[in-house]
Amino acid sequence: MPTSMPCPSIRIPVELLTQSSFSQFGTVIENPAHSPLSRSQRSPPPKATSANQGSALKFLDVTHLSNLYNLAPSKKSAKAVMNMFVCAPRDLRPHEPSESMPSSWGDLDFDEDDYGNMDRELFDVQILERHPFTTQTFIPMGLSGNERHTQYLVIVAPTLPASGSRRHVDRAPPYPTPNVKKQKSIKDLFAKARPSPFTNEAAPPPPQFTRLHPSARPKGPGLPDLKNIRAFVATGNQAVTYGAGTWHAPMVVIGERPIDFVVVQFANGVGIEDCQEITLVPDKNAEEGVVVMIDSDNSGRVQVKAGVGSVNAKL
Structure with a gap:
């Protein structure tokens, strides 16, 4: 796949990390009692049951883990891995006025003064x-x-259709999912008939991916949709799961000290199948590239500027 893509000047406001706002990209793991949202704004809590001889409350299925390596070209099986990332605070640059508009939030007026x-x-x-x-x-x-x-920021982007990706790099990006055409047997052909001659089903079985959470389904071969890139600020009470194939920035810690993250995923040791990266290069007409605007109060706490719980944002 291409190692870089041109990008326009885009400035992104920070949003609060909630399950509803993040649902297309993955899941947010948190104790509902510690959610930054008010009770009326919260999503329905996950199923819970008593545990530890009644001394604990166990929340069930708080995230969705997917191992889709059966689709990988190498067919090399993957194993569950658990790593630790010690993420140092990122270097930020001073604010400079810009004509760039916030992505996905063009209707918001962020007054410089x-x-x-x-x-x-x-x-x-x-x-x-x-x-x-x-x-x-x-x-x-x-x-x-x-x-x-x-604190830390979670920066994600949707995936463009393959046709849209071709416009950005002048060639279709390869995706590591083989398109193998195999000769269908007579049994395979009859299996599509309904009612099926082999079962009592009146309808064809659903595709395997429909059983997955939407954020965990394969995203396809496209490049990141930079015009809809988003940035969320997370608290220490929140963990986050990126859905399979979700474009995201490496973890961004903001503040005074590093954060230790335990990271759980599957991996098979084939570099291009485990991780794909793309560098964003401002195009020749861009004043700057993709930029997250980070507003903080006197204590250094990042302020939410868009979406639910935003402050100082004019609709």
């Missing part, structure tokens, strides 16, 4: 990656949910 005591800094998104055949769960350790001086 209307953020009072807020400090605004900028993070340049220079690389996106995806894991085509596996979900990837990041679990922060040692970060309090009330921490004001260190």
Whole structure:
């Protein structure tokens, strides 16, 4: 696949990380009691049951893990792996006025003179990656949910159709899913008939991917949709699972100290099948590239500027 793609000037406001706002990209893992949303705004809580002789409440199916390596060209099986990432705070650059518009939030008016005591800094998104055949769960350790001086950003993008990707790089991006045409047997042909001569089914069985959570289904061969890239701020009470094939930036820690993440995924050791990366290069007419606007208060806590729970945003 291409190693880089041109990008326009885009500035992205920060959103609150919630299950409803993040659902197309993956799942948010959190204790419902600690959700930053009010009770009326929260999604229905996951199923719960009593555990540990009644001393604990066990929430069931809090995220969706997918191993799709049976689709990989190498056919090499994958195993579950658990790694640790010690992520240092990122370098931010000072705020500079720009004509760039926030992606996906073009109807919001972010007045340059209307953020009072807020400090605004900028993070340049220079690389996106995806894991085509596996979900990837990041679990922060040692970060309090009330921490004001260190947080982390989750930056994600939808996937463009293959035809749209061709316009960006002038060639169709290869995707590591083989398109094998095999000769169908007579039994295979009759199996599609309904009612089936082999079963009592009146309708064909659903495709295998319909049983997966939408965020965990294969995303296809497309490049990232930069005009709809989004940035979420997470608390220490939240872990996040990227759906298989979801384009995302490497983890972005904001603040004073590193964050330790335990990362759970599947891997088969074949580089292009485990992880694909693309560098974002501002095109020749771009003032800058893809930039996240990070507003923080006097304590250093990142402020939400778009979506649910936003402050100082004009509709």
